[in-house]
Amino acid sequence: MLARQGLRSSLRTWAAARPVLARGFAAEVENHQEAVVPEKFKEDWKKIAPNYDLPHFPSSYMAARPAVSSTMPTKLTVNFVLPHAFEMQAKEVDMVIVPATSGQMGVLPGHVPTIAELKPGLMSVHEGSDVKQYFVSSGFAFVHANSVADIIAIEAVPLDRLDPEEVRKGVQEYAQKVTNAKDDLERAEAQIGLEVHSALQAALGVSA
Amino acid sequence: MSRNAHARYVFLVECAPNPSRSAVVSGIALAVRRIGEMATGAARRGGSRLARQFAEKLTLSSGVGAQNGAPWGMQGLGGASSEGLAPFGARNASNQAVRNRMRSVKNIQKITMAMKMVAASKLRTVQVKAEGSRGLFQPFTVLLGDAPAVMGKKTLVVTLSTDKGLCGGINSTVVKYSRSLLKLSQMYGDDHKTEFVIVGDKAKAQLQREYKKYISMYITETQKVSINFTQCAMMADEIIKNNEYDVIKLVYNKFNSAVSFLPTVATLLSPEMLAGEEAQKLGNLESYETEGDATQGEVLQNLAEFQLASVLYNAMLENATSEMGARMSAMDNSTRNAGEVLDRLTLSYNRSRQASITTELIEIISGAAALEG
Numbered sequence A: 001m002l003a004r005q006g007l008r009s010s011l012r013t014w015a016a017a018r019p020v021l022a023r024g025f026a027a028e029v030e031n032h033q034e035a036v037v038p039e040k041f042k043e044d045w046k047k048i049a050p051n052y053d054l055p056h057f058p059s060s061y062m063a064a065r066p067a068v069s070s071t072m073p074t075k076l077t078v079n080f081v082l083p084h085a086f087e088m089q090a091k092e093v094d095m096v097i098v099p100a101t102s103g104q105m106g107v108l109p110g111h112v113p114t115i116a117e118l119k120p121g122l123m124s125v126h127e128g129s130d131v132k133q134y135f136v137s138s139g140f141a142f143v144h145a146n147s148v149a150d151i152i153a154i155e156a157v158p159l160d161r162l163d164p165e166e167v168r169k170g171v172q173e174y175a176q177k178v179t180n181a182k183d184d185l186e187r188a189e190a191q192i193g194l195e196v197h198s199a200l201q202a203a204l205g206v207s208a
Numbered sequence B: 001m002s003r004n005a006h007a008r009y010v011f012l013v014e015c016a017p018n019p020s021r022s023a024v025v026s027g028i029a030l031a032v033r034r035i036g037e038m039a040t041g042a043a044r045r046g047g048s049r050l051a052r053q054f055a056e057k058l059t060l061s062s063g064v065g066a067q068n069g070a071p072w073g074m075q076g077l078g079g080a081s082s083e084g085l086a087p088f089g090a091r092n093a094s095n096q097a098v099r100n101r102m103r104s105v106k107n108i109q110k111i112t113m114a115m116k117m118v119a120a121s122k123l124r125t126v127q128v129k130a131e132g133s134r135g136l137f138q139p140f141t142v143l144l145g146d147a148p149a150v151m152g153k154k155t156l157v158v159t160l161s162t163d164k165g166l167c168g169g170i171n172s173t174v175v176k177y178s179r180s181l182l183k184l185s186q187m188y189g190d191d192h193k194t195e196f197v198i199v200g201d202k203a204k205a206q207l208q209r210e211y212k213k214y215i216s217m218y219i220t221e222t223q224k225v226s227i228n229f230t231q232c233a234m235m236a237d238e239i240i241k242n243n244e245y246d247v248i249k250l251v252y253n254k255f256n257s258a259v260s261f262l263p264t265v266a267t268l269l270s271p272e273m274l275a276g277e278e279a280q281k282l283g284n285l286e287s288y289e290t291e292g293d294a295t296q297g298e299v300l301q302n303l304a305e306f307q308l309a310s311v312l313y314n315a316m317l318e319n320a321t322s323e324m325g326a327r328m329s330a331m332d333n334s335t336r337n338a339g340e341v342l343d344r345l346t347l348s349y350n351r352s353r354q355a356s357i358t359t360e361l362i363e364i365i366s367g368a369a370a371l372e373g
Helices: A002-025 A039-048 A164-180 A184-207 B002-015 B021-040 B043-061 B065-076 B093-135 B138-144 B170-187 B201-214 B229-242 B271-275 B277-283 B296-372
Strands: A076-082 A085-093 A095-100 A103-107 A114-118 A121-127 A130-136 A139-143 A148-153 A156-158 B154-160 B193-199 B215-219 B247-257 B260-269
Touching (some): A039 B170, A076 A095, A076 B093, A076 B138, A095 A148, A103 A139, A114 B296, A121 A184, A130 A184, A139 B138, A139 B296, A148 B138, A164 A184, B093 B296, B138 B296, B154 B170, B170 B193, B170 B201, B170 B260, B170 B296, B193 B201, B201 B215, B215 B229, B229 B296, B247 B296, B260 B296
Parallel strands (some): A076 A148, B154 B193, B154 B247, B193 B215
Antiparallel strands (some): A076 A085, A095 A114, A114 A139, A121 A130, A130 A156, A139 A148, B247 B260
């Protein structure tokens, strides 16, 4: 009887795990690159740990990036990642406008390589006549020489998910907190809240 | 079997040369009752009682009964028990021991099966999160490069491990590689210092013994709430605040599939190293402009901290997924092994039980036969 129970339970776990196992390699990449490991490292490793294989390196878990082309590329490839999802993966677009610390920055194909720190604000992705708008919290944006833009944000929400009423209330609340702040830490936190909510309001005002 | 019967016959003849009629009657009555009880299956426990009653009757008629009973009782069990000389009436003591063992093995099997199912369900949720986070570390590796061979003057080895055990060999793997990194850095010279930051109780237990003086900080109970970015940002903050380092080596298990976990070492450079010559050439950083007023140095400072938080987040999720997968397969193996042990025990228990019943019958019947004839 126990064997039958065991079989049934293992079938159940297998069935439950099947979609997971099937998806097992979903986030894997087909054309992943090999990590560049200098020979000296391999030799040293053999000396100190002859019985262990070399560890793996994260660069082997990534897809290879396109090489730098000599001609002006026509499209910009955007990778937009959030901690919980790949929002956009290798998407070809015409233009991206990101909220850098110095203001809205537009990125076109062939943009000079840049590292930009982002502040909370509106980000829009233009594909032909199609525009997708997100409100992003802070993050970073890299533009590479091969016309690939990497945008990393902690949070990003499409604009239609934001409630204008709540935003207005938030602005008032944090403005009050800034004036009532007792010490530097509280003031800094209140300032951040105020900045984010003002940016939210501006973003909603712009598109609404 | 015939040897046992003979021994019994000899014993009976020795100790009861003139059996009274009451003894014969009681002997036959015992035999009848014995067969009846066997039919109801109560012979298992009744056997010792009957045997004890019978033993009393026999010892009454002869003083040597108890002593002679011991080897006789042993033979009756058919060699199934390897316990020492058991007293006459306790022929089923070893059976009881086997029964206890069977019960405990069955309980263990149930527990491990339950643990396996819990791990399987947790695996599903964490795997989704881990796969979603796989994009987070890639832009940094593209920009700043992955430099596996770089061992700075001050290396910080951050070891990710689990808090709970019973998850196979993943913690030992991570500790092995952390130890190797320490040895590698020591091989490069005395001016290369290495420190450990240990996340998780299991690696702490293993590394504390040998390398206590190298350990800089411990971080435990990271999975009390499910892993989120805020937590990793705080951890990164603490690590950066309390440690001076050139290079961080992050050692974790990447989840490849439910049975395969790859030990991975991620290399992160400090802002000072990033601004230095090597890194600039490696990642071609000097060709990158910075937006805004900040100098590249300041931006790199923020970037390095952000990189640590992001890579740590991805690594912790991968490690947690590996933990669940490893626990699932470990508990699965354990359940199967428990089942096999249980089968073997059941067989031997049944054999000994049947042998003791047979022995009882033989005693009684040969006793009756001896008395008759």
